[in-house]
Amino acid sequence: MKMFKSPAELLARIEELKRIREEKLQRPSVYVCVGTGCTANGSRKVYEKFLQVIGEKNLNVKVVKDEHEDVRKTGCCGLCSLGPLVKIMPEGYVYSRVKVEDVEEIVEKTLVNKEIVERLLITDPITGKKVQRLEDATFFKNQTFYIMEAIGTSECESIEDYMARGGYSSLAKVLSSMSRENVIDTIKKSGLRGRGGGGFPTGLKWEYVYNAKGEKKFIVCNADEGDPGAFMNRTLLERDPHLVLEGMIIAAYAVGAQKGYAYIRAEYPIAVQMFNKAIEDARRLGLLGENILGTGFSFDLEVKEGAGAFVCGEETALLASVEGKRGVPRPRPPYPAISGLRGYPTLINNVETYGNVPRIIRDGVEKYRRNGVENSPGTKMFSVTGPLKLTGIIEVPFGTTLRHIVHNICGGTSNGLRLKAVQIGGPSGACLPEEFFDLPLDYDTLKSVDAMVGSGGIVAITEDRCMVEVARFFLDFTRRESCGKCVPCREGTMQAYQILEKFTQGKAGYKDLENLSVLARVIKTASLCGLGKTAPNPILSTLKYFKDEYIAHIEGKCPSGMCVAFRKYVIKPELCKSCGLCARSCPQGAISGERGKPYVIDQEKCIKCGVCVTKCKFKAIELVS
Missing domain, CATH: 1.20.1440.230 (NADH-ubiquinone oxidoreductase 51kDa subunit, iron-sulphur binding domain)
Incomplete structure (x- = not known):
């Protein structure tokens, strides 16, 4: 595509791409997830194998730039525990845990003969039945998708696909018909709150930066997601980088910024790669850089890779890192909105916050506020981990309960044990017992019980955990x-x-x-x-x-039996055969005995390694908690 010279030219191309996308979805095609979770399980090799097999069979698919246009890379749909995932269109069949050796069978049966490979279908953990399509799975039925639209069919590396889904139409609208004040007012009316943890009103923060005095202004995207078990920002950057990029450009216009930085932790190489490509493609089409869409507005940005310090998620430490200094926080005030990067007014929002902006501008405040609760409108992405039947990324309205997430979306515990607690809000979050599982998840309700939404990490904890x-x-x-x-x-x-x-x-x-x-x-x-x-x-x-x-x-006991110091290995005299295998295998020499008599374990020497248990052929050694 050539560079767009006006908003009208961009909008006309978007309408054209919408029609093309609808046609593409109706012809035989393969979508392979290449998010981090699926990639870790070999999805990129699966993608390459599809290209090879379809090429060898000379199937009726389009070929572009020596690759099959109808074999496409898609971003994470959230069901990380079942990857690699492959979606076959136009039927919408979805296969889970696909291996390279499964590809020929999928091509032959599904693409050629329109048959389903039953063994690769997702098994719904709640109903116990096989499901053919993502929308039929309980995991997806009980979610509400707002920014995670086009599950399984969004092409993460394609700016054309993003535009075909309405992408950059919000930017065209803003630059052609909205003043900076109008944009800020729209975000304020939406009630959008920062998704980075604190939940500060986004529109209010934008207004502070807009009103701040300074020769320059900056905007920054905080993608330094360092919480263990949290990967919402990574997922969004990998599956829809242009959504975040468009949100940043709109924010820059609203506050009057000329330069921006996306601070992405270096441990997210796929996210870094995707976002850099998005920047290059947007710049190539005139959506970034000088005189964007011929409107006189100029803005550009670049990726700054973080070095992995968790503290750089704090905004003043992040700014110090961007400046090339050691990433440590400073006292506030002054806040970054007044004196931020290099002393200039700076807007900092996180990935998910920017991702909501284009949809709010495009679809309106009313539609955004249909989800959520009064003081916490909209939806929130959560990453759910722990011993649950299904884990991964979900999107639900604010006000959803933990019980709904754990049981109706994730299918309950995978180990059959009772859920004792849920830790929410990252490593600095609270551990809530079952009595709070029916509380609505929103900023104010969680604060009332000394918990927080935080980054959006949810960790399930079963009764066997201390x-x-x-x-x-x-x-x-x-x-x-x-x-x-x-x-x-x-x-x-x-x-x-x-x-x-x-x-x-x-x-x-x-x-x-x-x-x-x-x-x-x-x-x-x-x-x-x-x-x-x-x-x-x-x-x-x-x-x-x-x-x-x-x-x-x-008082000398770990109720769950998890803490090693409270464990005690003992030998049952009636089962001990005095063979001496346990004594010979003990690394501490803590077991002693003689032929014809039961062996014993010196508890002072025992380090509770459990080697003796594995060596005993007569099951004479037991663990007492």
């Missing part, structure tokens, strides 16, 4: 990611971690319980930035809702 160990695990992450600038975070998280280790090692007393509670509140109150202020949340929430487990550890 909540003290869960708190220790998450604090271990945040204390290692502390930048060390302020004492409460640097020293406090380390001391709190050491106390938690005493609990898990069976060495804690009631004084440690008191000290842990006081220390957690000091860290929360006195730390400089959001990392430190939220780091104690797993401790505070487990102390509040699972205090009995802390007390049990003090």
Whole structure:
């Protein structure tokens, strides 16, 4: 395509591409997911195999640039646990866990003979039945898609496909018929709140930057998604990079910015690659750079790769990193909206926030507000992990409950155990017990129970997990990611971690319980930035809702049996054959005995490695918690 010289020219091409896309969806075609989850399981090799097999069979498909136009790369649909996923159009059949060796069978049976490969269909964990199409699966039926549109058929590397789905029509509308004030007012009326964790009103932030005085203004996309178990931003950048890019361009116009940066962590190589390609394609068509669409508005941006520091998710630390400095936070005020990148007014929003903007402009405020609740309108992407039958990325309206997500979307636990808690909001989120599973998920309701939406990570925790160990695990992450600038975070998280280790090692007393509670509140109150202020949340929430487990550890027992220090391997005398295999295999020499008598384990020497259990042929050794 040639460079567009006006909004009208762009809109005319968009209408033309819409018709072309509808025709493409009606002819035989293959969509292979190349998101990170599917790629990790070999989907790109599956894609290449489809190209090879279809070429060898000389099927009736179009060929463009030495590749089959009807074998396409699509972005993540969210069902990461069943990848690689392949969708066959026009029937819409979806195959899961596809391997390279399955490709010839799919081509022969489905593309040629219109038959279904039953064994590759998704099994619905709730109904137990095979489903042929994504929309038939309970996982998708119980979601509400807003920014994750065109599930399974969005071509992640194609700007033409994005335009065919209405992409960049919002940019054309903004530049041709809306003033900066109109755009900001629209975002304010929508009630869009920042999806990065704090939930600050997006339109209000835009207004601050717009009104700020400065020779230059910048906008920044915070894609430094470092939370364990959170991958919404990565998914959106990989499946629909132009959606985020268009949102950034509109935001730049609204606040009067001339330059932008997408700060993407280097651990997301596919996202970096996709977004860089999106920038190049948009620039080639005149949607970025000088005099965009001939309107006199100029804006350009580039990708800045983060080095993997979790603290750079905090906006002032992120800006320091973009400037080439060490990524550490600074006191606020002044806020970045007034004095940000290089001292100029700077707008910072996260990936999902920008992704909502084009849809709000295109479809209107009313449609956006149909989902969600009054003070938290719209939808939210969550990444769901843990021992559930289905895990991955979901999109639901604000106000949805944890119970709905866990049971009606993800199918309940995969190990048959009772769900004891859900940790929400990333490593700095709260662990909520079952009594809160029916609370609506929105910013204000979660805040009322000392929890937060945060980044959108949801971790399911079953009854075989120790909540003290869960708190220790998450604090271990945040204390290692502390930048060390302020004492409460640097020293406090380390001391709190050491106390938690005493609990898990069976060495804690009631004084440690008191000290842990006081220390957690000091860290929360006195730390400089959001990392430190939220780091104690797993401790505070487990102390509040699972205090009995802390007390049990003090009294010499881990209720879940998870903490190794409380385990004890014992030899049943009536089953022991005195063969000595266990003693010979013990790395600590903790087992002793003699022929004709049962062997015994010295509990002081035993390191609970369990090697003896695997060596005993008579099942004479058991674990006692």
